[in-house]
Amino acid sequence: MTTTSSDTQSRARRSGLPWSALLALGTAVFITSLTETLPAGVLTEMSASLGTSSGATGQAVTVYAAGTALTAIPLATATASLPRKPLLLGAMAVFLVANTLTAAAPGYIVLLAGRFLAGVAAGLAWAILAGYARRIAPAGMEGRAIAVAMTGIPVALSLGVPAGTLIGEQVGWRAAFGAVSLATLAVIGWIGVSVPGVGQPAIAQADTDRSDPAPESSANSPLRQTLAVPGVVPIMVTVTTFVLGHTIIYAYIAPYLQHAGLGSATDAVLLAFGVACLVSIWYVGRHVDRRLRTLTVTGAVLFTLATAALAVTTAHAVIWVAAVLWGLGWGGAPTLLQTAAGQAGMRHSSAAADTAQAVLVTLWNAAMALGGIIGGLLLQTSGATVVAVSAAALGAVSLLIVAGARHHAFRDTRATP
Secondary structure: OHHHHHHHHHHHHHHOOOHHHHHHHHHHHHHHHHHHHHHHHOHHHHHHHHOOOHHHHOHHHHHHHHHHHHHHHHHHHHOOOOOHHHHHHHHHHHHHHHHHHHHHOOOHHHHHHHHHHHHHHHHHHHHHHHHHHHHOOOOOOHHHHHHHHHOHHHHHHHHHHHHHHHHHHHHOHHHHHHHHHHHHHHHHHHHHHHOOOOOOOHHHHHHHHOOOOOOOOOOOHHHHHHHOOOOHHHHHHHHHHHHHHHHHHHOOHHHHHHHOOOHHHHHHHHHHHHHHHHHHHHHHHHHOOOOHHHHHHHHHHHHHHHHHHHHHOOOHHHHHHHHHHHHHHHOOHHHHHHHHHHHHHHOOOHHHHHHHHHHHHHHHHHHHHHHHHHHHHHHHHOOHHHHHHHHHHHHHHHHHHHHHOOOOOOOOOOOOO
16 A cells, blocks of 8 residues: 555656545535534524524534544544545545434434534544645645645635525525535545545554554553644644634624624625635645745734724724735635644654644634634623624734744745755
8 A cells, every 4th residue: 555655646746736636625625614614504494493592503513513623633543543545435424424314303402413423524534634635745735735625614614604505595404404415425426536545544654663662552642742743732722722713703793793784794794705715725725835934924914903903993994804804814724724733743753743633623623612602702791892802812812822933833944846
């Protein structure tokens, strides 16, 4: 299987990025990202169908994120010695079953069970996907490959959720989840045909090459080793603060716009945000392999300025500009953070890079779940302006961490010729 990996890398160096394979991985990211937030767009229909309150039905988002956050690291560790392609296909197959269970759920408890299982499968897939994209890319283009794979996140937020909402409004929320299941089935076939194997699992290679005759047997030792790598902890703290700040404001942007007198333009504002996200990820994808630090600092600055503007004024012109700046600052964040985690981990081993990706997935989803809770409490107790203030403060913290970690994390590099 090592030969397969070498052949793949040789072909990649000759022909550039393996576009079909990366787009298949990116579509898997899109589907799992879309499904996480889809209930928010069809909440009213789900509540009416299941006979539950909006608050209770909203927990369908929380349990999905919890399933991912609670199991990403343990599953990544437990499956580290397994070949990547069969594992990815297995994770997507479980996701297909769980999402179909959600679509057909006869009651609330079954719905939550399906959502939790889908979150578990998505967490394992996410822990694999960025590392997979990195391994099938030619040398010097790893960041660009991750950018292609991670395009699914902003596309899901900016275009997928509104499309799912439209399907839900027209033919019912079950049809929206059913459409996701059909897309998942197609993606499984696409991955099977287009995505190459990546040879011996990285963590198995690392264990084989390690000279230590008595490695630690604790299941947590890969995690401890990874967190000890210089630069990994600052990156993970940045992931937590940046995603938390984004989620606090994004989850409650509709109430904020209502407060600002732009409630009727919520869809248009989110579209402007989404288009800016796509521009951001396109630009980041082109330059991430050489300008990781510069782009990360710029993204944090733009996000902080945008949310600070939302905090100090509700002038409509400022809100529109802020939405665009926010999208430009946030759109490339998944690529930048995934690339930074992989880059830092690779200074120790491929195994550490994989573990770092699993930690990132866990913290990302935990921050999303926590952001929804904190944002809701702030909105209820202090109002929409304080929500924006909190997001800006977390953006500023993220900027300070990135700026202070210049020696070991978020390093600009020179592309490999």
